[in-house]
Amino acid sequence: MDMTRNAAAVSLPVPAEITQIREEIEDVKTFYFRFEDPELERSFPIRSGQFVMCTVFGAGEFAVSLPWSPEQDRRHLSVRSVGKVTSALHGLRVGDKIGIRGPFGNGFPFAELSGRNLIYVAGGIGLIPLRSSIVHALLHREDFGRIILLYGAKSSRELMYRPNIEEWRKRDGFETYVTIDRPEPGWDGETGFVHTLIEKANVPIENTTAFVCGPPVMFNAVIGELSRRGLKDDCIISTLERHMKCGIGKCQHCAIGRTLVCTDGPVYTYKQIKTLGETI
Amino acid sequence: MTMHLLAKSDVPRFLSALSGRFEMYGPQVHPESGDVFFDLAADGSRIRLDAPIPVNSPKFAVFPHWERILSYAYDRENKEVKIIPEDLVRPKALVGVRACDLTGLLCFDRFFLGQEFVDEFYRAHRRKIFIVSVTCTAPFPQCFCVCTDSGPYAAEGYDVNLTDLGESYLLEPGSEAGRALAAELGLAEAGPDAARRRDEAVDRSISLFEAKAVENKAWISRAVNRLTTGFVKNETWEYIGKQCFECGACSFVCPSCSCFNIEDVNRQSGGTDRLRTWDSCSFEGYARMAGEHNPRRPVEDRRNKRFFCKLSYSQSKKYLRPGCVGCGRCVRVCPGDIGMTNVVTAIRRDITG
Ligand SMILES: Cc1cc2nc3c(=O)[nH]c(=O)nc-3n(C[C@H](O)[C@H](O)[C@H](O)COP(=O)(O)OP(=O)(O)OC[C@H]3O[C@@H](n4cnc5c(N)ncnc54)[C@H](O)[C@@H]3O)c2cc1C
Ligand code: SF4
Numbered sequence: 001m002d003m004t005r006n007a008a009a010v011s012l013p014v015p016a017e018i019t020q021i022r023e024e025i026e027d028v029k030t031f032y033f034r035f036e037d038p039e040l041e042r043s044f045p046i047r048s049g050q051f052v053m054c055t056v057f058g059a060g061e062f063a064v065s066l067p068w069s070p071e072q073d074r075r076h077l078s079v080r081s082v083g084k085v086t087s088a089l090h091g092l093r094v095g096d097k098i099g100i101r102g103p104f105g106n107g108f109p110f111a112e113l114s115g116r117n118l119i120y121v122a123g124g125i126g127l128i129p130l131r132s133s134i135v136h137a138l139l140h141r142e143d144f145g146r147i148i149l150l151y152g153a154k155s156s157r158e159l160m161y162r163p164n165i166e167e168w169r170k171r172d173g174f175e176t177y178v179t180i181d182r183p184e185p186g187w188d189g190e191t192g193f194v195h196t197l198i199e200k201a202n203v204p205i206e207n208t209t210a211f212v213c214g215p216p217v218m219f220n221a222v223i224g225e226l227s228r229r230g231l232k233d234d235c236i237i238s239t240l241e242r243h244m245k246c247g248i249g250k251c252q253h254c255a256i257g258r259t260l261v262c263t264d265g266p267v268y269t270y271k272q273i274k275t276l277g278e279t280i
Numbered sequence: 281m282t283m284h285l286l287a288k289s290d291v292p293r294f295l296s297a298l299s300g301r302f303e304m305y306g307p308q309v310h311p312e313s314g315d316v317f318f319d320l321a322a323d324g325s326r327i328r329l330d331a332p333i334p335v336n337s338p339k340f341a342v343f344p345h346w347e348r349i350l351s352y353a354y355d356r357e358n359k360e361v362k363i364i365p366e367d368l369v370r371p372k373a374l375v376g377v378r379a380c381d382l383t384g385l386l387c388f389d390r391f392f393l394g395q396e397f398v399d400e401f402y403r404a405h406r407r408k409i410f411i412v413s414v415t416c417t418a419p420f421p422q423c424f425c426v427c428t429d430s431g432p433y434a435a436e437g438y439d440v441n442l443t444d445l446g447e448s449y450l451l452e453p454g455s456e457a458g459r460a461l462a463a464e465l466g467l468a469e470a471g472p473d474a475a476r477r478r479d480e481a482v483d484r485s486i487s488l489f490e491a492k493a494v495e496n497k498a499w500i501s502r503a504v505n506r507l508t509t510g511f512v513k514n515e516t517w518e519y520i521g522k523q524c525f526e527c528g529a530c531s532f533v534c535p536s537c538s539c540f541n542i543e544d545v546n547r548q549s550g551g552t553d554r555l556r557t558w559d560s561c562s563f564e565g566y567a568r569m570a571g572e573h574n575p576r577r578p579v580e581d582r583r584n585k586r587f588f589c590k591l592s593y594s595q596s597k598k599y600l601r602p603g604c605v606g607c608g609r610c611v612r613v614c615p616g617d618i619g620m621t622n623v624v625t626a627i628r629r630d631i632t633g
């Protein structure tokens with residue numbers, strides 16, 4: 001088959017080797033990988049906020065966010081085992097091969113964000129799609145106003161990327177607030193739902209963009225609180241998830257109203273989300 | 281381009297010239313049921329150019345019911361993976377394609393080839409297709425292509441178009457390949473009155489359509505307007521949803537429905553095939569995500585998608601025209617009686633039960 005537009009990684013998965021596996025939290029592992037093809041290994045340009053389709057050979061393919069930053073970091077995927085393909089991935093070992101197609105999707109609108117305060121609000125594994133953007137923002141610290149992470153999980157065992165968070169905490173000009181739902185022996189941090197951190201962090205509203213990712217209940221509570229404080233809908237950004245098969249706008253499974261999450265998204269402003277004409 | 285005349289007695293010669301270089305597909309009458317199917321025809325001889333509109337659309341020739349899009353073998357012992365692209369696509373001639381179905385193919389072209397990404401698997405089929413379309417000189421009972429601007433005469437997209445002028449067909453080449461075929465067969469050039477006779481045949485056909493379109497309640501533009509501006513009552517969608525059996529037949533017969541699923545299937549003998557298969561937005565599992573989260577659970581939620589996809593202005597952008605091409609097939613097959621034209625009526629009249 002002869003192909004157009006960097007077609008190899010669009011239509012056909014390209015092989016990559018798992019180089020390290022880290023148990024992140026229960027049911028979630030991070031898989032570091034390297035492409036077999038040295039050319040791709042050298043250069044696989046991404047925008048933060050994009051995703052790839054990952055093949056687990058013999059099981060199938062699934063959509064997964066890119067948590068690494070475009071200019072730094074080893075390539076890795078963080079995946080929760082929830083079904084057929086993701087559980088097969090969890091069964092793989094270092095040295096095993098996976099397939100990658102992509103990168104796909106629009107990514108975060110960094111060109112429009114310079115000079116603004118960036119507020120990251122994540123619940124549970126909602127931190128995965130935001131990680132790349134956080135690392136990117138920290139690398140270009142001088143381009144932004146305040147940068148604040150408000151992160152919450154059910155319990156301390158369900159906090160993602162803890163080594164990263166500890167490291168970010170130490171950075172100048174990066175404000176980190178982490179909460180768990182209920183008090184726990186040995187936990188001396190915040191407790192309560194993540195939207196309560198908005199008050200505690202004294203989040204600015206003027207000239208601010210908030211990134212919000214997490215389960216629906218958390219999402220709604222956070223949006224409610226931010227809106228109540230006057231943050232406009234087009235200053236709130238999120239990434240959406242949908243059943244997805246092709247990643248390139250053809251299978252139509254990820255349609256929400258008139259938009260396709262794979263090619264128009266997965267990054268949307270809350271203003272856009274409200275007008276999709278379908279529940280999310 | 282120069283037009284030619286193809287004497288009806290010359291049709292077998294025309295078909296056999298094609299069958300020499302293409303896999304032949306065309307309308308055939310099933311010997312027992314009498315139904316017309318658009319299907320593979322070993323040589324051209326069973327193809328009936330004058331058969332009524334087939335029950336299935338020819339889309340399967342470029343977008344098969346199921347197909348292997350690639351295969352791979354992973355040797356876990358040695359950590360070796362081999363990915364094998366599919367390259368078994370044979371050149372096909374689609375003969376006797378009606379204008380509605382050709383318009384459906386053009387919708388496919390714009391959708392699969394004309395967006396941000398090219399669908400390589402579709403392209404592999406499409407670039408090897410030779411299309412012989414036929415003008416419908418009379419409508420069939422189910423038709424309303426005049427309401428969707430997709431017939432009865434094909435304006436573009438064919439290699440060769442045939443219009444029945446009585447004793448012969450007017451043969452209009454629409455591509456270089458079509459022109460070469462006409463030249464090779466040594467067909468006589470059509471006289472100066474041929475175009476006029478064709479236009480008369482088309483006009484006569486359109487005049488017969490008017491009654492059909494009214495009978496078929498195909499007030500498409502009104503429905504386009506209401507869908508686009510969101511003026512469809514929830515109760516109307518609920519009524520339409522309740523009628524749907526979620527059988528998927530409407531999607532499968534529709535010349536412009538193109539949703540698919542992808543599945544990796546392990547072979548008994550080792551190795552895995554990646555298969556893509558037709559899918560339908562009416563199915564319950566269509567949007568279901570892991571953990572049983574289904575954003576489109578109620579059937580009316582799913583059922584209205586098809587009609588937005590076919591008729592709303594924002595969705596039409598992907599085809600540069602409405603997705604419905606007026607073939608009437610979904611009307612014929614739907615066991616719940618909510619084919620396109622009945623839905624158009626429900627939308628127009630705010631029918632809720
Ligand atoms: C843009 C995007 C980014 C994502 N990023 C991540 C990530 O970083 N980490 C992570 O753990 N998960 C992520 N997901 C979710 C992940 O794709 C699903 O959990 C995964 O597809 C489930 O597949 P499965 O075969 O294990 O589950 P099953 O329930 O067995 O699913 C079978 C099939 O359904 C489809 N499917 C089911 N759930 C989803 C879903 N939520 N999204 C898309 N397709 C689904 C897939 O095609 C899958 O092959 C992302 C999804 C999208 C759309
Ligand atoms: S929606 Fe129905 S009438 Fe319209 S093109 Fe599809 S099958 Fe034919």
Ligand code: SF4
Binds near residue numbers: 523529530531616
């Ligand atoms: S053919 Fe009718 S019953 Fe079957 S899925 Fe389509 S609309 Fe529903």
